[in-house]
Amino acid sequence: MAAKPSSIKYKSTRGGATGLTFEEAVFEGLACDGGLMIPDSIPDVSATFKSWSKLKFHELAYEVAKLYCSEAEIPAADLKELMCRSYSTFLHPDVVPIVKVDDLYIMELFHGPTFAFKDVALQALGNLYEYFLKRSKRKLCVVGATSGDTGGAAIYGMRGKENVECFILFPQGRVSQIQKQQMTSVLDANVHCLELEGTFDDCQDIVKDLFGDLPFKKQYCLGAVNSINWARIMFQITYYFYTYFKLFPQCDGTMSFSVPTGNFGDILAGYYAKRMGLPVKHLIVATNDNDILHRFFDSGSYDKYPVKATCSPSMDIGISSNFERYLFYVFGQDPKKLSEAMTEFKKTGKLAASNQDLQTARLDFASACATEKNQQDTMRSWDQKYQYTLDPHTACGVSACDQLRYKLGWAQLPRHAMVVLGTAHPGKFGEAVQAALKRPVVLPPALAAVEHAPTRFQVVPCTTQSVRNTIERTVLRRQYPAPCDCLSGVRRMLVGC
Numbered sequence: 001m002a003a004k005p006s007s008i009k010y011k012s013t014r015g016g017a018t019g020l021t022f023e024e025a026v027f028e029g030l031a032c033d034g035g036l037m038i039p040d041s042i043p044d045v046s047a048t049f050k051s052w053s054k055l056k057f058h059e060l061a062y063e064v065a066k067l068y069c070s071e072a073e074i075p076a077a078d079l080k081e082l083m084c085r086s087y088s089t090f091l092h093p094d095v096v097p098i099v100k101v102d103d104l105y106i107m108e109l110f111h112g113p114t115f116a117f118k119d120v121a122l123q124a125l126g127n128l129y130e131y132f133l134k135r136s137k138r139k140l141c142v143v144g145a146t147s148g149d150t151g152g153a154a155i156y157g158m159r160g161k162e163n164v165e166c167f168i169l170f171p172q173g174r175v176s177q178i179q180k181q182q183m184t185s186v187l188d189a190n191v192h193c194l195e196l197e198g199t200f201d202d203c204q205d206i207v208k209d210l211f212g213d214l215p216f217k218k219q220y221c222l223g224a225v226n227s228i229n230w231a232r233i234m235f236q237i238t239y240y241f242y243t244y245f246k247l248f249p250q251c252d253g254t255m256s257f258s259v260p261t262g263n264f265g266d267i268l269a270g271y272y273a274k275r276m277g278l279p280v281k282h283l284i285v286a287t288n289d290n291d292i293l294h295r296f297f298d299s300g301s302y303d304k305y306p307v308k309a310t311c312s313p314s315m316d317i318g319i320s321s322n323f324e325r326y327l328f329y330v331f332g333q334d335p336k337k338l339s340e341a342m343t344e345f346k347k348t349g350k351l352a353a354s355n356q357d358l359q360t361a362r363l364d365f366a367s368a369c370a371t372e373k374n375q376q377d378t379m380r381s382w383d384q385k386y387q388y389t390l391d392p393h394t395a396c397g398v399s400a401c402d403q404l405r406y407k408l409g410w411a412q413l414p415r416h417a418m419v420v421l422g423t424a425h426p427g428k429f430g431e432a433v434q435a436a437l438k439r440p441v442v443l444p445p446a447l448a449a450v451e452h453a454p455t456r457f458q459v460v461p462c463t464t465q466s467v468r469n470t471i472e473r474t475v476l477r478r479q480y481p482a483p484c485d486c487l488s489g490v491r492r493m494l495v496g497c
């Protein structure tokens with residue numbers, strides 16, 4: 001029997017919080033004990049999911065979300081409407097179309113407003129935040145750091161949303177021109193792009209400082225948009241089911257997914273889909289040279305290395321924040337064991353799994369690392385052989401399939417489909433694609449349109465204090481435009497939060 005949808009609650013992977021509602025889990029972001037929010041059980045739909053096979057994308061998104069959020073929290077009609085609105089902004093009628101190229105299928109996740117897969121979750125998260133805030137008469141300050149993709153998707157998800165102010169920090173001179181244009185050309189009054197005179201790591205450290213300053217966090221109701229937020233994982237589960245139904249309308253096959261991976265959010269959604277009962281054969285973790293995850297599945301040691309800049313920058317991470325959610329299951333759902341391992345990892349930058357844990361993990365995932373050369377060769381050969389232009393991230397996923405073709409033997413499996421998650425449009429990473437193909441990439445019209453659009457952003461010194469002041473000033477100005485009202489404004493805001 002499927003778990004009763006109305007009973008689901010959330011808890012921290014480290015045991016310090018239990019019994020939270022979906023709404024609380026979404027607003028909490030990071031748990032107070034430093035852990036991540038997970039559902040207290042994974043709904044089992046293996047006996048019933050076939051009845052979803054004819055649903056449209058937004059209808060399927062509703063079916064998945066309603067398992068993770070009780071109807072008492074969001075009435076069915078509201079949740080349905082929310083999902084419908086969230087995916088109406090996608091340019092393709094299928095939302096997530098699937099294209100067959102040779103013996104692989106590419107799940108094109110890049111037809112949303114910013115041409116990268118993060119739109120699928122962030123379009124919905126923006127609406128979800130707005131819905132909850134309106135109901136509880138609260139306000140929220142979304143604060144996030146970006147090296148390019150997340151910022152754009154977050155801004156397009158939050159633009160114009162009532163009761164949400166959105167602050168995105170990006171490093172000066174270190175995001176691509178098109179990514180900067182995409183973020184800064186959104187002129188909605190609630191969107192604030194802060195260009196910091198520093199690196200991406202500086203931006204991220206400042207965001208961490210602000211979230212760690214609990215009085216500030218509480219006063220301004222800071223909210224997270226990165227994939228530590230449970231809702232992002234949940235909204236990504238939909239496309240694994242959707243793709244299965246598109247390729248096996250009679251539900252009579254199995255499939256495998258190769259996922260270009262950075263923070264382990266996208267592939268974790270695939271893991272949840274499998275645990276829910278979707279017939280998934282392999283889940284392939286495809287990394288670039290920042291291969292901490294590949295090294296883990298290879299050797300059992302999860303060791304932090306310095307980050308290298310590659311041509312697939314959205315996967316340039318030193319550690320994968322969502323991996324903690326998966327380790328929780330590997331460690332037999334033992335919060336104490338996990339907590340100790342994470343404390344040790346924070347101290348030493350090292351974490352070792354036992355042989356038995358590694359065996360478990362290898363049953364769940366296979367992995368491969370796509371080097372810079374692998375990515376370029378893959379982009380070039382797909383252009384020449386199939387006239388299909390891959391972006392460098394998706395190329396990692398394709399390269400991983402090629403590397404594991406014989407080891408996993410997937411090409412010989414009957415009634416099986418190997419699907420690569422297409423995480424970005426090649427136009428978003430034009431320089432890397434052009435370097436591989438030796439010709440410019442054609443931009444989709446909506447992306448070309450932002451190239452010369454007017455922009456608004458502020459340059460801010462790279463200190464936590466400067467960013468804090470900017471947020472304070474902006475929030476006061478936005479909420480209480482009459483200067484004499486400022487003080488009472490602060491008081492009212494404190495009560496409101």
Ligand SMILES: *Cc1c(COP(=O)(O)O)cnc(C)c1O
Pocket residue numbers: 116117118149150227260261262263264265266267314315393394423424
């Ligand atoms: C964010 C991103 C990824 C990595 O996704 P994770 O959920 O962090 O593993 C891969 N490709 C692109 C284009 C991205 O923007």
